[in-house]
Amino acid sequence: MVSGGASFPQKGAPVPNAETRVGVLLPLPLTGPYDYRGLDGVALQPGDYVEVPFGPRRLAGVVWNEGSGVLEFGRLRPVVRRFPLPPMADVTRRFIDWVASYTLAPPGQVLRMAISVPAALEPPRVSVVCRPSGAPVPAGFKWTPARRTVLERAAAGAPRAAAELAAAAGCGPAVVRGLIEAGLLVAVPQAADAEPVQPDWNRPGPVLSPDQQGAADTLRAALGAGGYGVTLLDGVTGSGKTEVYFEAIAACLAAGRQAVVLLPEIALSSQWLDRFTGRFGAAPALWHSELTGGQRRATWRAVAEGRAKIVVGARSALFLPYADLGLVVVDEEHDPAFKQEEGVIYHARDMAVARAWLGGIPIILASATPSLETQVNIETGRYGRLHLPARHGGAVLPEIQVIDLRRCKMEPRSWLAPPLRRALAATLEAGEQAMVFLNRRGYAPLTLCRGCGFRLQCPNCSAWLVEHRAAGRLQCHHCGHAMPVPEVCPHCEKGDSFTACGPGVERIAEEVTGLFPQARVAVMASDTLAGPSAIDALVRRVTDHDLDLLIGTQIMAKGHHFPMLTLVGVVDADLGLAGGDMRAAERTYQLLHQVSGRAGRAERPGRVLLQSYMPEHPVIMALASGDRDRFLEAEAVERRYGLLPPFGRLAALVVSGTEMEAVDSAAILLGRNAPRSDLVEVLGPAPAPLALLRGRHRRRLLVRAPRSVVLQPVIRSWLAATPLPSAIRVQVDIDPYSFL
Ligand code: ADP
Ligand code: ZN
Numbered sequence: 001m002v003s004g005g006a007s008f009p010q011k012g013a014p015v016p017n018a019e020t021r022v023g024v025l026l027p028l029p030l031t032g033p034y035d036y037r038g039l040d041g042v043a044l045q046p047g048d049y050v051e052v053p054f055g056p057r058r059l060a061g062v063v064w065n066e067g068s069g070v071l072e073f074g075r076l077r078p079v080v081r082r083f084p085l086p087p088m089a090d091v092t093r094r095f096i097d098w099v100a101s102y103t104l105a106p107p108g109q110v111l112r113m114a115i116s117v118p119a120a121l122e123p124p125r126v127s128v129v130c131r132p133s134g135a136p137v138p139a140g141f142k143w144t145p146a147r148r149t150v151l152e153r154a155a156a157g158a159p160r161a162a163a164e165l166a167a168a169a170g171c172g173p174a175v176v177r178g179l180i181e182a183g184l185l186v187a188v189p190q191a192a193d194a195e196p197v198q199p200d201w202n203r204p205g206p207v208l209s210p211d212q213q214g215a216a217d218t219l220r221a222a223l224g225a226g227g228y229g230v231t232l233l234d235g236v237t238g239s240g241k242t243e244v245y246f247e248a249i250a251a252c253l254a255a256g257r258q259a260v261v262l263l264p265e266i267a268l269s270s271q272w273l274d275r276f277t278g279r280f281g282a283a284p285a286l287w288h289s290e291l292t293g294g295q296r297r298a299t300w301r302a303v304a305e306g307r308a309k310i311v312v313g314a315r316s317a318l319f320l321p322y323a324d325l326g327l328v329v330v331d332e333e334h335d336p337a338f339k340q341e342e343g344v345i346y347h348a349r350d351m352a353v354a355r356a357w358l359g360g361i362p363i364i365l366a367s368a369t370p371s372l373e374t375q376v377n378i379e380t381g382r383y384g385r386l387h388l389p390a391r392h393g394g395a396v397l398p399e400i401q402v403i404d405l406r407r408c409k410m411e412p413r414s415w416l417a418p419p420l421r422r423a424l425a426a427t428l429e430a431g432e433q434a435m436v437f438l439n440r441r442g443y444a445p446l447t448l449c450r451g452c453g454f455r456l457q458c459p460n461c462s463a464w465l466v467e468h469r470a471a472g473r474l475q476c477h478h479c480g481h482a483m484p485v486p487e488v489c490p491h492c493e494k495g496d497s498f499t500a501c502g503p504g505v506e507r508i509a510e511e512v513t514g515l516f517p518q519a520r521v522a523v524m525a526s527d528t529l530a531g532p533s534a535i536d537a538l539v540r541r542v543t544d545h546d547l548d549l550l551i552g553t554q555i556m557a558k559g560h561h562f563p564m565l566t567l568v569g570v571v572d573a574d575l576g577l578a579g580g581d582m583r584a585a586e587r588t589y590q591l592l593h594q595v596s597g598r599a600g601r602a603e604r605p606g607r608v609l610l611q612s613y614m615p616e617h618p619v620i621m622a623l624a625s626g627d628r629d630r631f632l633e634a635e636a637v638e639r640r641y642g643l644l645p646p647f648g649r650l651a652a653l654v655v656s657g658t659e660m661e662a663v664d665s666a667a668i669l670l671g672r673n674a675p676r677s678d679l680v681e682v683l684g685p686a687p688a689p690l691a692l693l694r695g696r697h698r699r700r701l702l703v704r705a706p707r708s709v710v711l712q713p714v715i716r717s718w719l720a721a722t723p724l725p726s727a728i729r730v731q732v733d734i735d736p737y738s739f740l
Pocket of ligand 1: 206207208209212235236237238239240241242243244392561
């Protein structure tokens with residue numbers, strides 16, 4: 001350590017003074033903590049939230065270590081202040097460091113996910129509210145109608161700010177002030193954040209089936225015993241996985257610790273929240289991108305102070321600074337939405353396992369279609385498995401049939417084959433509900449000129465523009481670029497020549513409405529529903545049977561429980577199978593299985609019709625036969641053969657920039673500098689499938705190695721040895737999921 005700085009104080013040690021050096025991690029993409037001088041009169045501890053000067057700015061950061069000592073003590077700038085908060089838990093800091101080193105992201109960028117609401121570091125604003133004092137009316141007090149109204153109003157509702165009370169009484173603020181002076185009203189401070197109502201783990205849950213009870217007992221025992229362990233809750237849709245992990249949450253709450261549940265699409269889970277509230281008598285704390293600033297601030301603080309006992313959220317909820325996390329649940333663990341593709345690139349399920357391991361706590365993964373990664377971890381004994389083989393309450397799994405489109409005579413401009421049309425008619429006739437699934441937003445995925453074949457493409461991306469007829473425009477699904485359908489073809493200048501090719505959900509809705517004009521039809525896609533409340537409203541309309549037919553994309557595939565829905569038609573079961581993505585088959589299987597799981601969840605049996613041009617494809621055959629495990633085995637054989645995850649290690653490097661030539665030469669240079677090793681293989685550079693994205697040209701290199709090789713240090717030194725112009729960005733994706 002450089003002279004002049006006293007050594008870093010141990011926990012509880014005295015010597016609080018400004019002669020101490022501390023390393024403060026800032027929420028910026030820096031390589032590590034920066035050194036600062038301590039605070040006079042304050043013994044800073046690791047984990048303390050502090051404000052420090054950074055250039056001309058002041059930033060909030062976290063005391064990370066005793067500093068690097070690189071800068072001479074005399075030149076250090078002092079910490080400005082410490083925020084009045086419990087320090088960030090040791091395990092959270094180790095987790096941030098671990099994620100940074102795993103993903104090769106700068107630690108400060110990971111920290112930024114943990115302190116994403118700087119305003120939450122400040123104590124909540126205390127407002128002054130007025131309530132009746134109950135004191136006797138002083139002698140000489142003069143009653144006026146305004147004074148009477150104010151007192152009546154103050155007695156009626158919750159305490160309110162003076163101005164609000166005056167407004168409610170229809171008078172000026174002076175009247176309220178007069179009453180405070182007379183001692184009839186008192187002004188009291190009130191914290192801005194309401195205390196969260198605590199969930200009650202003692203409330204009885206439903207009577208569990210023997211299978212469910214067995215699984216719940218095992219999980220409760222795991223929580224009682226404490227320590228790290230991963231358990232897969234493997235059960236068909238509707239088997240009661242949620243009810244079972246609620247029991248584990250109850251055990252965690254009973255132990256006084258916090259729990260977090262990660263859901264792939266938090267916005268879609270109002271039914272989940274209703275069930276949680278029904279079970280525990282209080283809502284959990286929510287964490288997702290749709291929260292308001294005030295909600296984020298209150299929740300962040302409640303989590304950091306240990307007041308919020310249970311958090312339900314999207315992947316980012318994992319990075320909250322829990323005071324004492326005791327359990328992690330990842331529901332739908334196979335879901336691709338857990339992969340974050342921007343900023344810090346990580347897979348939330350994998351990071352959740354790491355978080356549980358670092359914290360020495362149990363983690364539960366739940367799925368009806370576990371990922372191959374998880375499946376392999378079970379086979380090797382790293383994870384445990386609890387199986388729920390049957391749907392709850394005798395509901396049977398839907399019957400799945402394949403419609404071979406090669407043998408069907410389709411009407412022109414129709415995408416629903418006669419057998420599906422007949423099934424829809426019969427379902428509606430019986431007063432039941434049906435769902436038509438197509439994982440494609442908009443009206444048509446491609447618009448071309450009938451005269452010359454010119455296709456409308458996004459100027460910023462290698463992608464076709466998708467027509468959204470309801471919104472009256474063409475749109476790029478990658479960058480959001482939008483424009484009206486041109487009146488003349490820009491290529492051959494023919495007028496009114498553009499025609500829509502292929503279907504999106506809007507077009508299916510058009511066909512369905514034409515077939516069943518009486519049916520109440522709604523489209524459910526992320527662009528037709530503005531936010532969680534719109535989704536909620538639609539889900540409720542389905543459960544209330546205000547709708548007969550639902551046309552939707554994957555956002556309606558997940559979680560929902562619709563008792564009257566008995567038919568699911570899949571317009572294009574082959575859709576996800578094209579392309580070179582190594583997970584295409586697995587993903588398609590999972591998605592279609594999940595969609596099928598929407599049918600027949602209550603007393604009425606369900607039926608699923610899959611339209612396919614390749615009924616012999618292993619995915620389609622596995623869906624039709626329901627033989628999940630054989631399908632997974634076949635997938636495993638292929639991946640093992642190709643040395644692909646989970647049997648090998650894979651990383652992607654995407655080189656991007658706005659100048660194509662500069663990107664090409666950077667990518668070639670990286671390729672030339674590739675690590676020379678018999679074990680590490682580097683493929684590329686090659687244009688990424690989306691070779692142009694948001695105006696940036698992209699080239700990709702893939703790194704593949706056996707599991708015995710740890711790729712991160714290899715990639716780190718490779719990049720360090722390859723200086724590139726600052727206009728070039730290299731994004732490292734460890735365990736890539738998307739190959740775009
Ligand atoms: P999964 O999570 O496996 O899809 P859920 O936990 O959502 O299954 O259960 C499906 C439906 O069955 C839900 O409506 C749930 O409330 C109900 N259910 C499951 N188990 C029970 C039980 N033991 N008693 C009563 N209802 C149950
Ligand atoms: Zn675009």
